[in-house]
Amino acid sequence: MNAPDTAFVIICATMVMLMIPALALFYGGLVRARNVLSTHMYSYACLGLVSVLWALVGYTLAFGDDMGGLVGNFRFALLDGVNGNPAPMAPQLPHTVFMGFQCMFAVLTVALISGAYAERMRFSAMLLFSALWLVLVYAPVAHWVWGGGWMGRMGALDFAGGAVVHMSSGAAALACAQALGPRISTGSRHVPHNLPLTLLGGGILWFGWFGFNAGSALAAGTLAGQALVTTHMAAACGILGWIIVEWKHTGKPTSLGAISGALAGLVAITPGAGFVDVLPAMLIGFIGGMVCYGGVLLKSRFGYDDALDVVGIHGLGGTWGALATGLFASAAVNGVDGLFYGNPGQVLIQLASIAGTWAFVYVATRIIVRLVGAMVGLRVAPEEEYSGLDLGEHNERGYNL
Amino acid sequence: MKKLEIIIRPGMFEKVRDVLSELGIHGLNYTEIKGFGRQRGHTEVYRGAIMQVDCLPKIKIEVVLHDNMLEPAVNAVMLTARTGQVGDGKIFISAVEDAMRIRTGQRGDAAL
Numbered sequence: 001m002n003a004p005d006t007a008f009v010i011i012c013a014t015m016v017m018l019m020i021p022a023l024a025l026f027y028g029g030l031v032r033a034r035n036v037l038s039t040h041m042y043s044y045a046c047l048g049l050v051s052v053l054w055a056l057v058g059y060t061l062a063f064g065d066d067m068g069g070l071v072g073n074f075r076f077a078l079l080d081g082v083n084g085n086p087a088p089m090a091p092q093l094p095h096t097v098f099m100g101f102q103c104m105f106a107v108l109t110v111a112l113i114s115g116a117y118a119e120r121m122r123f124s125a126m127l128l129f130s131a132l133w134l135v136l137v138y139a140p141v142a143h144w145v146w147g148g149g150w151m152g153r154m155g156a157l158d159f160a161g162g163a164v165v166h167m168s169s170g171a172a173a174l175a176c177a178q179a180l181g182p183r184i185s186t187g188s189r190h191v192p193h194n195l196p197l198t199l200l201g202g203g204i205l206w207f208g209w210f211g212f213n214a215g216s217a218l219a220a221g222t223l224a225g226q227a228l229v230t231t232h233m234a235a236a237c238g239i240l241g242w243i244i245v246e247w248k249h250t251g252k253p254t255s256l257g258a259i260s261g262a263l264a265g266l267v268a269i270t271p272g273a274g275f276v277d278v279l280p281a282m283l284i285g286f287i288g289g290m291v292c293y294g295g296v297l298l299k300s301r302f303g304y305d306d307a308l309d310v311v312g313i314h315g316l317g318g319t320w321g322a323l324a325t326g327l328f329a330s331a332a333v334n335g336v337d338g339l340f341y342g343n344p345g346q347v348l349i350q351l352a353s354i355a356g357t358w359a360f361v362y363v364a365t366r367i368i369v370r371l372v373g374a375m376v377g378l379r380v381a382p383e384e385e386y387s388g389l390d391l392g393e394h395n396e397r398g399y400n401l
Numbered sequence: 402m403k404k405l406e407i408i409i410r411p412g413m414f415e416k417v418r419d420v421l422s423e424l425g426i427h428g429l430n431y432t433e434i435k436g437f438g439r440q441r442g443h444t445e446v447y448r449g450a451i452m453q454v455d456c457l458p459k460i461k462i463e464v465v466l467h468d469n470m471l472e473p474a475v476n477a478v479m480l481t482a483r484t485g486q487v488g489d490g491k492i493f494i495s496a497v498e499d500a501m502r503i504r505t506g507q508r509g510d511a512a513l
Contacts, residue, residue, distance in 0.1 A: 192447060250446045260448060296448045309448060 005092040008220035009101050015211025016104035020047050020111055022208060025201025026259075027115050030308050033193040034388025035119045036398035042114035042126055049127060050107045050134050055079050058106055059099050061139035062147045063089060069150035071140045089146070090218045101215060106142070108212075109165045110134055115308030116173030119183050120379050123393045129372045133172060137364050141168050141357060156353035157329055157336060157346070159227065160216035162271025162321045163357040170315020171358045173306055175365035180378055182305030184385050190307075195256055202259035206235055209266045213273040226333060227273040231266065234273075234285025238265020241289025249293075257293070260313065264292035267317030272325035275336060280328035284321065292317045319354055326350030402497040402510065403471045405478075407462040408434070408490040413482040414460045420477045421464065428513070429464035440488030459490060465497055467510055 024043035031039045050058070056078055064072030076082050079099065087098035110130045117126070144151040145158045158164060183190065192198060213231040217224035242261025243253035268288025269281055276284065295312030299305065306312065326347040329338035337343035372378060379385075384392035391397060409417055414431060421429065435456040442455040466474055475492055483489050500512040 191445065191452060246446075246449060250449060250451060252446065254446060256447055293449060300450065312448075 001086050001094055002092055005219040005221075006094060006097055008224065009093055009097050009215055009218060012211035012215025013097070013101040013104055015208045016101070016108065016215065017047075017208075019104075019108050019205050019208035019212065020044075022201045022204035023108065023111055025197050026205060027118060027198075027201070027308050029194040029197030029199075029201065030115075030192045031119050032190070032388070033399055034390055034397075036193065036390065037396060038123070038389035038393050039114070039118050041123065041394060042118065043111040045123070045127060046107050046111040046114075046130055049130055050110045051103055053131055053134050054103045054106050055099075058134050058139045059102065061135065062102065062106075062142035063099075064147075066143070066148040069148075069153060070143070071149070072143050072147050092219050098218070101218075102142070102146075105161060105165060105212075106134060106138055109138055109161070109169050112165070112169035112310060112314055113172045113176060115310040116176045116306045117180050117378075118307045119389065120180060120307075120385055121176075122377060122380050123389075124376050125372050125378045128376060129176075129368060132368045132372065133365065136368060137168065137172065137361055138164075141361065144356075145353075151353050151356065154352065155336075155346070155349050156322075157275050157325045157350065158271045158322065158353070159274040159325075159334075160213045160270045162267075162318045162325065163353055166267045166270060166314040166318025167322065167354065167357045168361045170311050170313075170318055171361035172365040173310035174304065174315060175362050176369055177299075177304040177306040177311070179366060179369040179373070180305075182303075183307060184382060192256065199255060199259050202263060206262055206266065209235070209270075213266075213270060217274055223274050223334060226278075229278055230273045230276060230281035231269055233278055234265040234269030234281045234288065235262045236265070237282045237285035238262050238268065238289035238292075241265070241286040242293050243289075245290050245293045260292065260296075260309070261289035264288045264313055264317045267292070267314055268321040268324065270318065271321045272328060275325055275329040275334045275338075277328075277330050277333055280324075280330075280340075284324045284328065287324070288317050288320055291320045319358075322350050322354050323347070402465055402500060402513065403468060404463065404465045404495050404497045405471075405474065406493040406495075407464070407478055407482075408436075408459050408492070409462070409478075409482040410484070410488065410490060411458050411460050413490075414462070416481050417462065417478055420481045421474060424470065424473055424477060426464060426466065426470065426474065429462055431460055431462045434459050434461045438488070438491070457488070465500060465513060467513060 024040040028036045028039045060076035061072050064075040082095045082099050084094045087093045087095040142164050143149040145164050214224040214228040239258045239261040243257050246257045247253045265285030265288045268284050292313045295316035296309040327339045329336045331337045338346045445452045502512040
């Protein structure tokens with residue numbers, strides 16, 4: 001253990017925590033005014049519920065002793081043994097700090113999914129879904145990649161959560177959107193009610209992402225610095241990629257496009273942030289912005305109502321990022337080469353991790369949603385959907401002007 | 402007494418209010434409204450989804466005048482609020498039977 005690394009990761013953990021209120025703002029601005037609080041509540045409820053479940057069982061299922069490459073055992077249940085001693089996965093950090101840093105990732109991932117079911121899912125159903133999803137989906141997938149499970153062992157590269165956070169929330173979002181069905185009157189009426197909120201939230205997400213990606217080095221050093229710069233450059237190029245495509249496609253660049261492109265670039269660089277060099281990172285972000293623009297158009301083509309484009313941005317951006325890591329990884333950065341540095345096998349490993357993540361998360365999420373639907377019902381009543389979930393689920397309104 | 406319902410572009414409100422004040426009209430009400438006429442709406446684009454917005458924001462001023470103020474007022478509004486493009490708005494003119502100033506109980510023209 002050492003103090004600089006510990007201090008660095010403590011700061012990064014608080015930065016990742018700030019991403020959750022930022023996500024609430026980002027999503028909150030995109031919905032209609034009558035659902036702004038319910039959409040915020042999805043994120044804040046995750047801060048409450050997922051944090052507690054993480055301490056009780058989530059952490060140990062992800063980072064306990066490996067069982068068959070699939071899940072951790074109950075060694076750290078109720079945080080037993082998680083104290084000031086060195087963390088098994090990162091001996092430079094106290095175990096508590098490592099656990100707390102990982103806790104923020106879990107909360108953010110579960111909150112990300114809410115963009116798919118916003119404006120129609122009952123609050124009680126959302127709570128039950130989030131609890132089950134954390135334990136049955138997030139914790140195992142985190143174990144596969146970072147906790148000593150099969151995906152990490154076969155050599156899949158996922159620096160800060162391309163599979164664990166973004167692909168998994170994207171696949172879960174697709175399953176949720178399909179299971180819930182579209183919002184009533186989908187179409188021209190779903191106009192964001194407050195884009196400045198969305199832009200502010202998106203900007204804060206970018207800031208928090210430095211904690212997310214650089215912090216995933218788990219030490220204050222050159223690798224964290226590399227991740228900081230690749231992250232920033234990919235986000236910058238994501239803006240350009242997105243607005244160039246939309247300028248061609250619809251005639252004008254939009255502010256929502258700029259912030260969406262930034263997030264697309266950030267998502268895309270997440271798995272490779274500590275494996276690729278800066279110029280490839282810029283290309284990953286630029287293409288990420290373009291890919292995700294195409295990704296959000298898919299929902300009208302395939303008819304699922306992924307309300308706030310979790311599939312398009314996190315699902316596709318994360319998938320592109322995982323693949324791109326296999327293309328652009330460089331041993332000079334972090335010991336592993338990708339296709340363009342003479343190691344084509346890495347692409348196959350990345351493809352296997354993509355297929356494994358999508359398949360497991362999608363199927364498991366469909367089952368969980370089915371279960372939750374049978375237990376408490378997924379959707380609010382149509383009358384409540386018309387009048388808004390703020391009033392219907394929470395007895396309050398966002399704006400009493 | 403005549404009542405004018407003046408529908409104008411939102412950006413014209415301050416100029417129209419000023420010009421009516423200069424004519425000696427010292428009271429009016431306005432409302433922010435949305436509607437459509439011959440002016441086509443506009444498109445908005447959110448993440449590549451193109452949405453046609455048909456109802457546009459306008460300002461509706463309601464003002465009640467002495468009969469002899471009618472022509473000066475409508476002419477002033479026309480000169481002020483006009484751009485010559487579709488969407489400048491309309492004025493609806495109607496007769497008002499009576500009025501009362503609640504504070505004093507005055508009726509008719511004296512109440513304006």
